[in-house]
Amino acid sequence: MTSMLNYMGLGMVACASIAATPAYANGTTAGTSITNTATVDYQVGGVAQGQQSASNSFVVDRRVNLLVEEVGNATTEVAPGQTSAVTTFQLTNSSNEILDFLLTASQITGGVATHGGTDTFNASNIRIYRDAATGTPGSYDVADVLVTYIDELATDTPIRLFVVADIPAGLPTGAVAGIQLRATALEGGTAGTQGAAVTQTAGANTAAKDTVFADGVGVNDANRDASHSDADDYTVKTATLTVTKSSRVVSDPFNGTTNPKLIPGATVEYCIAVANAAGGADATSVAINDSVPGQLAFVAGSIRLNGTVTGGTCNADGTTGGSYAAPVVSGTIATIAAGAARTLIFQALVN
Known part of the structure; x- marks a missing residue:
């Protein structure tokens, strides 16, 4: 009888302990000693006798x-x-x-x-x-x-x-x-x-x-x-650039802009097109430099930057900019997005 009552007391105290203890994600700290005590009160011939008790302790293991x-x-x-x-x-x-x-x-x-x-x-x-x-x-x-x-x-x-x-x-x-x-x-x-x-x-x-x-x-x-x-x-993710350079005669002293020929005094327009392959990253601070041949004379103020390309042909767009320090034409394009192409255009006269 005493053994059964002891176990019942342990169970009741344990349940009360669980109900009163807040739940933590990781549980009770390892090494914690948990002790509970069961007590038994009883009578003999209607007279209360001394209380009996039993305790149990264990150490929480580490997970x-x-x-x-x-x-x-x-x-x-x-x-x-x-x-x-x-x-x-x-x-x-x-x-x-x-x-x-x-x-x-x-x-x-x-x-x-x-x-x-x-x-x-x-x-x-x-x-x-x-x-x-x-x-x-x-x-x-x-x-x-x-x-x-x-x-x-x-x-x-x-x-x-x-x-x-x-x-x-x-x-x-x-x-x-x-x-x-x-x-x-x-x-x-x-x-x-x-x-x-x-x-x-x-x-x-x-x-x-x-x-x-x-x-x-x-x-x-x-x-x-x-x-x-x-x-x-x-x-x-990187930019993959390809560069193409083309030229066209704009005018000559005799034909003007109608069917002009590349004779001395003719105006030639160069286009440097830089294409950034699709699927990569934007190319930034794209610096372009081109040396004007000795047989040509650079046309002041003719540099245009950040123009576009359609069907492989340079468009007559872009904005003025760049610089010329004989014999080099220079310009920087801030950004060429992936899949886009941008240009530097300038003109020179045939000597």
Whole structure:
């Protein structure tokens, strides 16, 4: 009878304890000692006797869990030769204890990247930064801290991490590099020091704080291995320019503009057309230079910039601009959008 009453008392107290305790995502902190006591009052011959009690204690074990997630779910567009190209991730400590986390950034070799492109190149100078509370939180900037591990990450706390790398020059539009970030749980408890590896408790439950791995499968780690990982990729988007140069006779001293001929004194118009292939990036600060041959004399004020091309033919449009420093004609077009063509036009007289 006493045993049954003890169990009933334990159950009633446990239920009351559960009802009074708020729920947390990661549960009760590992190492917490939970104690409850059952009491039994009874009578003999109608007379109350002394109270009997029994207590039970156990230590909450440690559940090691973590989650690494790409932020944005889209490829990171980069330009050839770009430095400090940024991919963004989030790490959450879903364990029921403060832990350290070792960080590893790696690249895939060939195959399909996470956003569908085929991996064709490797970035260089890969490093990992932790987002700082100063500067611009949520975005990579000079305030962020270069790290190899995360120190003393509290439970239920997501932090933003940036994998930063340099992109080789000379890559074509559509080239892809797959990037992966992996975090591995380490022992916490000592601020400023990277913790040791976490070990899962083998065999039966012990009276001490045991450890259970509860993490899922990432892109380059296994189920329940105290690690988790996710992926992003860099996709090159560049401008591919083609240049064509043409000329036409505008007038001559004898025929004027009616069927003019290329005789001394004739006016020749040159067109330099720069086309940017569709599907790439905008080309900016496009500087054009052309040397006027010695047999020609530049016509002052004849330079026009940013004209258009129709059917391969330069249109008589654009705006005045550019400069002439004998014998070179120069002009800069601010932007040539992907799929567009723009021109520099100038005139010269045949000597």
